[in-house]
Amino acid sequence: KQEVTQIPAALSVPEGENLVLNCSFTDSAIYNLQWFRQDPGKGLTSLLLIQSSQREQTSGRLNASLDKSSGRSTLYIAASQPGDSATYLCAVIAGNNRKLIWGLGTSLAVNP
Amino acid sequence: EAQVTQNPRYLITVTGKKLTVTCSQNMNHEYMSWYRQDPGLGLRQIYYSMNVEVTDKGDVPEGYKVSRKEKRNFPLILESPSPNQTSLYFCASHLQGEAFFGQGTRLTVV
Numbered sequence: 001k002q003e004v005t006q007i008p009a010a011l012s013v014p015e016g017e018n019l020v021l022n023c024s025f026t027d028s029a030i031y032n033l034q035w036f037r038q039d040p041g042k043g044l045t046s047l048l049l050i051q052s053s054q055r056e057q058t059s060g061r062l063n064a065s066l067d068k069s070s071g072r073s074t075l076y077i078a079a080s081q082p083g084d085s086a087t088y089l090c091a092v093i094a095g096n097n098r099k100l101i102w103g104l105g106t107s108l109a110v111n112p
Numbered sequence: 113e114a115q116v117t118q119n120p121r122y123l124i125t126v127t128g129k130k131l132t133v134t135c136s137q138n139m140n141h142e143y144m145s146w147y148r149q150d151p152g153l154g155l156r157q158i159y160y161s162m163n164v165e166v167t168d169k170g171d172v173p174e175g176y177k178v179s180r181k182e183k184r185n186f187p188l189i190l191e192s193p194s195p196n197q198t199s200l201y202f203c204a205s206h207l208q209g210e211a212f213f214g215q216g217t218r219l220t221v222v
Binding site (some may be wrong): 015025032034036041042043044046049051087091093098099100102103104105 | 143147155156159162169170182192200202204206209210212213214215216218
């Protein structure tokens with residue numbers, strides 16, 4: 001059974017730091033991996049999609065990597081800003097029904 | 113603009129009163145799904161639909177119904193809501209493994 005784990009559960013950093021969020025999954029048979037951002041009580045904003053054949057994707061200050069063989073993905077945020085404060089969720093897309101299997105997220109606080 | 117639209121955004125209802133949460137997408141995607149999000153449990157799939165008139169249960173389908181009469185709409189129906197269905201609900205539309213989400217519906221059943 002596919003399980004997704006995100007470490008750490010919470011992270012507090014000063015503004016300007018580069019940081020790494022981790023996501024691990026137990027079964028390497030995935031189609032894609034997607035990173036999302038969720039602000040308190042709000043919806044899910046897609047940040048990056050990494051297809052199973054890809055190693056990384058970049059968007060602005062965000063870079064996500066995927067290592068299927070080790071069951072790991074990282075989300076790198078460069079030069080963090082207070083506006084980056086949110087919960088970051090990763091989800092793997094697997095199975096014939098293309099179901100998303102979610103981690104519980106990393107709650108990030110970037111302090112001015 | 114490509115989007116997934118859910119309504120209502122917020123809903124407070126009483127136990128047993130039937131309700132429907134609507135979901136509509138304008139991207140002509142075949143695959144749509146519903147998730148609920150609960151503290152400590154994360155997001156879990158309720159139902160999904162691979163195409164018109166094709167629906168199937170996800171991980172937590174009890175107490176819910178869905179229908180897919182046309183490609184753009186995928187409503188979630190709670191025939192007799194109970195307090196344990198108080199949650200944040202998300203509808204998603206999918207294309208080639210990428211998911212696009214609505215803004216969520218916060219449902220409270222009292």
